[in-house]
Structures are given as C-alpha cells and as structure tokens.
Amino acid sequence: MNALQGLKRLFQLALVLYPVQYRADFAEERLAVFDLAASEAAGRGRAALLAFGARELVELPGAALAAHVRWGRWTMIASIRTLLAVKPDRWGNALLAGLPHLLFAVCYYLPVMISPVTASTPAWMITWHKWLTDFPLTWAALLLVQRADYWLHARVFFQSVAWVWGLSVLAVTLAGWRLGWPRWSASWLGYALIVILQSLITLFPQDVPSFISICIWLVMACAIYAWQTARSPLHGLLALLPFYPMFTWWLAADGIIGTYSDMAAYVGAAALMTAAVALMARTGSTKLALILLAGLLLLGGGGFAYATTYHSNAPDPSDPYPGEVVRGILFYFLGMLIFSAPVWGATIWRARRKRLST
Amino acid sequence: MRDTSSIGANQPLTEATFFILLSLVPGQAHGYAILKDVQRLSANTVSLSTSTLYTALGRLTDQGWIERVDNQETADSGRPRKDYQLTGAGKSALESEMLRMQRMLSAAGQRVNEAAT
Numbered sequence: 001m002n003a004l005q006g007l008k009r010l011f012q013l014a015l016v017l018y019p020v021q022y023r024a025d026f027a028e029e030r031l032a033v034f035d036l037a038a039s040e041a042a043g044r045g046r047a048a049l050l051a052f053g054a055r056e057l058v059e060l061p062g063a064a065l066a067a068h069v070r071w072g073r074w075t076m077i078a079s080i081r082t083l084l085a086v087k088p089d090r091w092g093n094a095l096l097a098g099l100p101h102l103l104f105a106v107c108y109y110l111p112v113m114i115s116p117v118t119a120s121t122p123a124w125m126i127t128w129h130k131w132l133t134d135f136p137l138t139w140a141a142l143l144l145v146q147r148a149d150y151w152l153h154a155r156v157f158f159q160s161v162a163w164v165w166g167l168s169v170l171a172v173t174l175a176g177w178r179l180g181w182p183r184w185s186a187s188w189l190g191y192a193l194i195v196i197l198q199s200l201i202t203l204f205p206q207d208v209p210s211f212i213s214i215c216i217w218l219v220m221a222c223a224i225y226a227w228q229t230a231r232s233p234l235h236g237l238l239a240l241l242p243f244y245p246m247f248t249w250w251l252a253a254d255g256i257i258g259t260y261s262d263m264a265a266y267v268g269a270a271a272l273m274t275a276a277v278a279l280m281a282r283t284g285s286t287k288l289a290l291i292l293l294a295g296l297l298l299l300g301g302g303g304f305a306y307a308t309t310y311h312s313n314a315p316d317p318s319d320p321y322p323g324e325v326v327r328g329i330l331f332y333f334l335g336m337l338i339f340s341a342p343v344w345g346a347t348i349w350r351a352r353r354k355r356l357s358t
Numbered sequence: 359m360r361d362t363s364s365i366g367a368n369q370p371l372t373e374a375t376f377f378i379l380l381s382l383v384p385g386q387a388h389g390y391a392i393l394k395d396v397q398r399l400s401a402n403t404v405s406l407s408t409s410t411l412y413t414a415l416g417r418l419t420d421q422g423w424i425e426r427v428d429n430q431e432t433a434d435s436g437r438p439r440k441d442y443q444l445t446g447a448g449k450s451a452l453e454s455e456m457l458r459m460q461r462m463l464s465a466a467g468q469r470v471n472e473a474a475t
Contacts, residue, residue: 026412029440033389034408056407063409070416 094282105270190242423448
C-alpha cells in the first residue's frame with residue numbers, strides 16, 4: 001500500500017467519527033471528493049500529499065463534531081415536531097377537558113359563596129377541613145347530638161361537597177379509562193391525582209407518615225404524567241395542569257378564611273383555565289397550549305401574589321406590592337418548569353427514541 | 359432542513375461562504391469542483407479542506423441558500439456524484455453581499471480621493 005492509498009484508507013476509517021445518518025448520506029461523496037483532492041496533492045509531490053493529509057485529518061474531528069450537533073439538533077427538533085402534531089378534537093370533548101378546573105374552584109369556594117363569613121369564623125367551619133377523616137363523625141354529631149347547630153349543618157354540607165367532588169372525579173376518570181383514555185380524560189386523571197393527594201394530606205397531616213406518603217404520591221404522579229406524555233405531550237400537559245397551577249393556588253388558600261375577592265380571583269382564574277384547556281384540547285396545538293399557559297401563569301401569579309391569601313390587610317400604598325407580584329409571577333413560572341419535568345423529560349426521551357429508530 | 363434564509367442576519371459572509379456561493383453562480387457543481395473553484399476565485403488565498411467544505415455546504419443547505427441535487431454522471435472513481443446548486447435565496451444573499459461590499463469600496467474610494475485632493 002503506497003502513501004496515497006494509505007491516506008485514503010485512513011480518511012475512510014476516520015469518517016466513522018461522523019453521525020451514522022450523515023455517513024449514509026455523504027460518505028460516498030466525501031470519499032470521492034477526497035480521492036480527487038488527494039490524487040491532485042500526490043501529483044505535486046510527497047511533501048504536498050503529507051501536508052494535505054495532515055490538514056484533512058486534523059480538521060476532520062471538529063467537522064465531525066459540528067455534524068453531530070447539526071444532525072442531532074435537527075433530527076431531534078423534527079422528532080419533537082412529529083410528537084407535538086396532535087389532531088383537533090370536538091368542542092364537546094374539549095369543554096369536558098376544561099370542566100374539572102371550574103368545578104374544582106366552584107366546589108372549593110362553595111362555602112365562601114353561601115356562608116356568612118366573618119373575621120371570627122374559624123377556617124375549619126368553611127373549608128374542606130378533615131373532609132375525609134371527620135366526615136362520619138360530623139354526620140354522627142349532626143344526627144345524634146346537635147341537630148340545631150347551624151355550623152354543624154354547614155360543615156356536613158361542605159364535607160359532602162368534597163366527597164361528591166372527589167367521587168365524581170374518580171367516576172369520570174374511570175369512564176376515561178374504559179374509553180381508552182381520550183384526550184379529555186387527561187384533565188380528570190390529573191384531578192384524580194389531586195383527590196388522592198388531598199386524601200393523603202388529610203389522613204397523614206404531619207411528621208414522617210406525611211413525608212413518606214407525599215414521596216410515594218410524587219413517584220406515582222411523575223409516572224402517570226410521563227405515561228400520559230407518552231400518549232402525547234398535550235395529554236401530559238393536560239394531566240399536569242390540575243396540579244400546577246390549580247392545586248398550588250388551592251394550597252396557597254389553605255387554612256385561610258377566604259374572602260369574596262379571593263373567591264372571585266380563584267373562580268375567575270379557574271374559568272380562564274377552563275377556557276384555555278378547552279382551546280388546547282380543541283386545537284390539539286401544544287404550542288398554543290404553552291402560550292396560553294404562560295399567559296395564565298402571568299395573570300395567576302400576579303393575581304394570587306396580590307390576593308389577601310398573602311396579604312390579609314387591606315392594600316397599603318407603602319407596601320412593596322409590585323415586588324410581591326413580580327416574585328409571585330416568577331414563582332409560578334419556576335414552579336411550572338420544575339413540576340412539568342416529567343412532561344418535557346418524557347417528551348425528549350420519546351423524541352430521542354423516535355429519532356434513533358428512524 | 360429549515361428555512362433560515364434571513365440574509366441580513368448572516369451578513370457579512372465569511373470568505374469561504376462567499377466564494378462557495380460565487381463558484382455556484384455558473385451552475386450546479388460537485389464538491390471537488392467547488393473546492394478547486396474557490397481556490398482559483400480567491401487566487402489561492404482560500405484553500406478549504408474537504409471537511410471544512412462539507413461543513414459549509416451543510417450549513418448553507420440548512421439555510422436554504424444551496425440545495426443538493428442528483429447528478430446522473432459518475433465521477434472517475436465510479437462512485438455516484440451529487441451536485442450543489444444555488445437557490446433563489448442563495449442568489450439574493452450573494453447579491454446582497456456584493457452590494458454591501460460595493461458600498462464599502464465606494465465609501466472607501468470616496469474618502470481616499472477626498473484625502474488625496
């Protein structure tokens with residue numbers, strides 16, 4: 001083997017540094033061009049051939065790396081685009097996907113809507129406080145001991161609302177399962193996770209059991225979000241939205257006597273969420289879904305940072321409210337980024353698998 | 359693969375890019391022909407390795423300035439050959455770059471003449 005043939009052989013071997021797909025498309029062409037250029041250099045003498053060969057082999061690894069970046073980037077983007085392409089759905093199904101958000105807000109704030117709330121009204125009287133564990137006890141107390149107690153009636157009623165809400169969510173989720181998990185069912189499945197979380201918080205309110213139960217729930221929720229994302233990223237996003245931002249807003253109101261303005265903010269946000277989710281489900285556009293979500297977080301983050309949930313006193317011009325609002329918005333964006341990790345993680349993982357398989 | 363043919367964002371063109379586009383003005387050409395033409399057009403000041411050439415060709419294809427086309431002929435080695443040709447966006451980019459260079463030269467010439475008089 002002479003120097004020219006050796007160099008060609010070396011170049012052919014070095015092409016293995018390029019991505020497989022690139023080699024499939026370009027290897028033959030690259031070899032042909034290299035053959036001609038190397039032969040031309042060889043015609044100018046041995047030194048010219050060596051200089052040519054050295055330069056080619058030195059520059060090849062950098063070019064191969066650039067090809068990996070370019071190829072990987074574009075094939076990945078193409079894979080993600082394929083995953084995001086979801087067909088539009090009917091309006092009826094789309095509204096069904098949005099409905100649980102409004103239902104949750106209305107049920108949760110029903111006590112505030114119908115109770116004569118005053119500053120002295122204890123929180124447990126008008127919230128879903130211990131709805132899971134105390135429900136039989138409050139019923140028993142109502143039936144056996146204090147029939148005339150207004151607050152006991154109210155508490156039984158509100159706890160019943162919580163039960164009706166929880167069981168409704170589980171029933172619709174079950175229907176979604178029987179129908180093969182259509183798109184609208186992702187929202188209900190997400191709220192089923194919330195019902196389970198609410199139950200765990202009620203059953204294990206503190207200490208180690210609380211920590212363990214929350215950890216188990218997190219693992220289960222992440223697996224379900226990822227599984228839904230495997231159906232489509234839009235499924236994953238719809239399943240996630242009940243937890244964030246809706247449930248975090250609920251958590252923000254936890255233990256605080258809601259006012260009518262809080263209720264208006266929360267139910268208003270839920271109505272917006274319902275409309276946004278219906279649009280997401282109707283169009284099937286993940287891009288639109290992310291834009292709507294960003295808008296909601298912007299509105300919600302600001303609104304809730306400003307609500308009496310965080311500021312029990314009347315707005316004071318000397319208070320740094322704008323700062324609170326900005327922090328609130330940033331908190332919701334950052335939170336969404338963290339909580340949506342199973343969704344975008346599963347999307348990237350699927351895109352990589354899809355890319356490799358093609 | 360994508361349409362990023364925005365000319366303004368890619369100006370000024372590198373010497374290699376400029377000469378590659380220029381070498382494709384007469385018509386489609388294969389990699390080795392481009393390599394030699396770039397060398398000739400630049401009076402041996404730009405000498406590309408095959409790796410650099412193909413990195414540039416890939417980038418220009420992505421930008422939509424050139425396209426890779428089949429050529430039924432085969433090279434001397436008997437291997438199938440692919441050619442490259444300018445697209446409309448590529449021609450516009452080249453013309454825009456030439457205009458930019460002409461403006462610069464014009465401004466420079468005017469200033470030098472002013473200084474001389």
